[in-house]
Structures are given as C-alpha cells and as structure tokens.
Amino acid sequence: MSKRDTVRNLFNEFLRSHDARITNETWKKQSEEFRAFWRDKIMASGSSYSDNELNRIIQILDVKGRRDPNDDHVEGAAFVQIYQGDWENIFSGIKGNPEVKEKLNKILTSNDDSSIINAINELQRINPVKKLTCISAVVINDLLFAYNPDKYTSVMSLFERNHIIDYFDLGDSSELEEKSYGESIVESNKLVVSLGRTYGLQASARTQAEFLYSRGVKNLWREGDPYSSEIIGAIAFIKFGDIPQVYSDEYIDEFRRGEWDHWNTPKDYMRGAPGILLLYDPDRKGITIQAEVTNIKKQGSGNFPYKNAIDPDSVIIFDPPISRETIRNVAGLESFARGQTPKYNLKRHMFDDLMNNYNGKLISRVRSGQSGHKQYSLQKDDDGIKIIGDGVDPQTGEAVVQTRLFQSAFRNSILKLFDHKCLFCDIDSDLLLVAAHIKPFSADHSSAGDFANGLALCHIHHSLFDKGFISIKDGAVIPSKGLISTESDFLNEQYNELSRLSYVNLPRGEKSEKYLKWHYNNVFDHGI
Ligand SMILES: [Zn+2]
Numbered sequence: 204m205s206k207r208d209t210v211r212n213l214f215n216e217f218l219r220s221h222d223a224r225i226t227n228e229t230w231k232k233q234s235e236e237f238r239a240f241w242r243d244k245i246m247a248s249g250s251s252y253s254d255n256e257l258n259r260i261i262q263i264l265d266v267k268g269r270r271d272p273n274d275d276h277v278e279g280a281a282f283v284q285i286y287q288g289d290w291e292n293i294f295s296g297i298k299g300n301p302e303v304k305e306k307l308n309k310i311l312t313s314n315d316d317s318s319i320i321n322a323i324n325e326l327q328r329i330n331p332v333k334k335l336t337c338i339s340a341v342v343i344n345d346l347l348f349a350y351n352p353d354k355y356t357s358v359m360s361l362f363e364r365n366h367i368i369d370y371f372d373l374g375d376s377s378e379l380e381e382k383s384y385g386e387s388i389v390e391s392n393k394l395v396v397s398l399g400r401t402y403g404l405q406a407s408a409r410t411q412a413e414f415l416y417s418r419g420v421k422n423l424w425r426e427g428d429p430y431s432s433e434i435i436g437a438i439a440f441i442k443f444g445d446i447p448q449v450y451s452d453e454y455i456d457e458f459r460r461g462e463w464d465h466w467n468t469p470k471d472y473m474r475g476a477p478g479i480l481l482l483y484d485p486d487r488k489g490i491t492i493q494a495e496v497t498n499i500k501k502q503g504s505g506n507f508p509y510k511n512a513i514d515p516d517s518v519i520i521f522d523p524p525i526s527r528e529t530i531r532n533v534a535g536l537e538s539f540a541r542g543q544t545p546k547y548n549l550k551r552h553m554f555d556d557l558m559n560n561y562n563g564k565l566i567s568r569v570r571s572g573q574s575g576h577k578q579y580s581l582q583k584d585d586d587g588i589k590i591i592g593d594g595v596d597p598q599t600g601e602a603v604v605q606t607r608l609f610q611s612a613f614r615n616s617i618l619k620l621f622d623h624k625c626l627f628c629d630i631d632s633d634l635l636l637v638a639a640h641i642k643p644f645s646a647d648h649s650s651a652g653d654f655a656n657g658l659a660l661c662h663i664h665h666s667l668f669d670k671g672f673i674s675i676k677d678g679a680v681i682p683s684k685g686l687i688s689t690e691s692d693f694l695n696e697q698y699n700e701l702s703r704l705s706y707v708n709l710p711r712g713e714k715s716e717k718y719l720k721w722h723y724n725n726v727f728d729h730g731i
Pocket of ligand 1: 625626627629630660661662663664
C-alpha cells in the first residue's frame, strides 16, 4: 500500500470515533471567547481580567490548565508543557507592556505573512516576557491557533512540526531550521496544514492536528524519536578542558550575559524539549547549576558547532550541589554516572523528584543586571518548596518575595500516587485534598521531600491525622478512642467508619513504615 493510501485509511478509521463537526463548532466558539478576551481584557485600555477569566483562557490554551470541577467543559488546544504560573506570568507580562501588546496584536490580527514574521522576530529580539518566545515556539503558536483555528494548526512545537513535515513529505524541515524564528513559525504552519491537501483529507486544521496525535498515527511520525514529550531537558556532565569546576566566575558571568560559550548542548539533544539544562560536575559529584536554554544557534562546524542562549533569570545555583546519591535515588537514574554516558534525558518526574529530594539550605540565583549573587533561602512546607528572598529588586524597587519554584511538585506527585483520593474516605477532588506529611516538616526537614512520607488526605482527615486521632500501625488503620470521648456525633461516627476500614495500601509500602511508626509513637492519641 502506498503511503497515501495508508494515511487515507488511517484518517477514515480516525473519523469513525471522531466528530469533526463538533470539533469545528467547539473551536469556533472557543476562538470567539479568546478573541473577546484579547480585545476586551488585554487590548482595551484601562481593562483588567480576573483570575477566573484568565484561568478559563489558559484552559482553552492548555489541556493542563488549572481546572475547577464546576467549570464548564473546555477543550484545551494542546499539552504544551507550560506551567500554570508561567501562563499567568506570560499574560501579566503582555498586559503590562504596551509594545509587546501591540506587536502581539499585529501577529494575531494581520493577514499579511511578512508583517506577521517581522513582528514575531522583533518580539523575539526584545524578548520581554519569559517563555513567550521560547525555542519551541509553543506559546506563540498556541495564541495564533486560539485566535484563528481555521488558519493555524494546533501542532504547537516547532520540533514536532519538523517531524511531521519530514514523515509526511510535506517539505524540508532542515531548510526551516536555517530560517528566522518568525519564518519558521509561519512556514512550518503552512506545511503542516498542507497535509490535508497533499493526502486529499477533507478536514479543518484542528481535525488534522487531532488526527496527527491520535493513536497509531502519532507513533508513525515520532517513531524512533527518543525525545518523547515527557522529556523536558537534559542533565549534562561538564568537565571540559581547563575548567576545574562548575561554579567558576567565568561560567557565572556567561550565564548572566545569557550566552554560554564554554560548552554547548548539541541541537539534536534538545529536540522537542523546552530545554531545562542541569549541569553535573564530576569533581563535586553533584548537579550544581540549572539553566533554561532558550535557543541554540549553529555557529561554524566541528564537534560542537552550537552555542546555547540561556535565560539569565532562569539560572539557579545549587549550593551545595544535588548529590550523586540523591540523583541515584530517582527512578530511571539509578545507574547515574556509573558508565561513560555524558548526558541523560531529563524526564519530568525525574526533575520533580530531584527538586523534592534536594535538601540544600541556600540557593543563590543569578539575576541579570545585578552584581554578585543574590541569596535566597529555601523553605519547604506542605505545598512543596518555595524560595524566599528578602532583598529589593533594583529594577522595580519591590521586595522580592516568594520566588515560586516547584511548590506544587510534591503535592502533584503525592496526589498522583494516591490516585487523587483521600486515604481514609471517598473524597476524590483535588480541591479538597492535601498532600500531608506523616512526619511534619517541623519535626524533620530532611524527609520533607520524601514521597514515602506523604499521604493524600482530605482536609478533615488531615486534621484528624495531625491531631493524633488517627494513625496507621502495621498497615492497619487505628482510630483513637479520643474520637468517641467527645460529644460530637460526627466524630463518633468517624470512629465507627475508620474502625471498619482496617487495612490500607500505601503506594510506597514499607518505605513509609518508619514515618508511620514515628507518627504512632509521637502524635497518636493513645487515650487511657
Ligand atoms: Zn478523607
């Protein structure tokens, strides 16, 4: 069978379980909503948007957008690997900057490709809002699609577009890589959308994109691609030439300038990834620096012809380093640094685990336009990790407080481990669940990030557990007699219900045992 026939057959198969008419209606409606938001809440002078209004727009842009169970159903455009907080920053960045607003407005509303391309390139050059012009272009592509779903594909990442263009013979992706950011965005869109014409598929851009990501089709064009969407970056070993270690001022200066000349990540290695780069220093036996690679430029030839552009505001120094032992405790990295491998794929869960298990007391963060390293202290609580800085930002004059970092990683992981359900009852809404520590942070800083020390509990059972009215011993639920010595019918009933529960299954099994023992001995109300 020719490729053309295969693709057409797959498409007909896809249409059997997919109503293209509903898809088109949905996006007509959602696009109108997005346009109205853009016009009335972003562009209109003196306007503002509420958290709820923005959340809804983020849900349209991103299937992982924060969702209230009471919200109307929204069909997210794609899984774009942009955190909720980043989306919020992107929109407040756009809103607060008239130049960016105007340029983006031109990009969204113009019909003339060359002026769209110019405006995108100018936006990338001034690079005013973090992630807005990221290397994979997912944010710009997402906005373009939401504004005009008839014209633009919802295949958001330029890297994925390249795979599709190559696999379906729609053009030459290596030519695109030589072009400007704006040209790549506009031209890759045209090529991806030409799929329908090339193969005779009668379908809108959105339906085509859904087809491309459907079962059995996605594997075709991604076959052999080691950079699955789960991979968010790389851990690279750096010990090259004369540079003795990763904290050298020379490095830091380069990071602050946003360009790292000493070494570079081969372009292929970052394909499909937004590009978190963790640097492992073999001398110190640990990860010392985290940076976000925003662009990789080719310059000259040789073994390492690429140069990394780094977002200076993204640079974080781990001092002390994230130790090799901590790294090896992460699933998938058990044999880290045992062989010759100079680089590792960084998967999202690995990143979350690393950050949760890191027990450094201080992180200094390099900020652009500022001399010296700013000190931030690391604080862990039930919601994860926050970086607290008490300095004053020289640019805005505002106190820098609570630089958000991974605060939801522990919570997310625990809720997932417990299947988004309270351990003791049927409550199964994230809204009502807490990722609780068995042994609290105040009693033991070092195990705050250990998933074996976490339980998913509803607020009521969290409260009862923390106050010692419930514990777990040898896998059995033990309610305290304290519950029936009160006059509360509700608590009396809790005693009965918890007594009926008997054994619970903990996802981390025996690893949680030491924490539960501590809880039983130190917190549980043994009564009289
Ligand atoms: Zn509960």
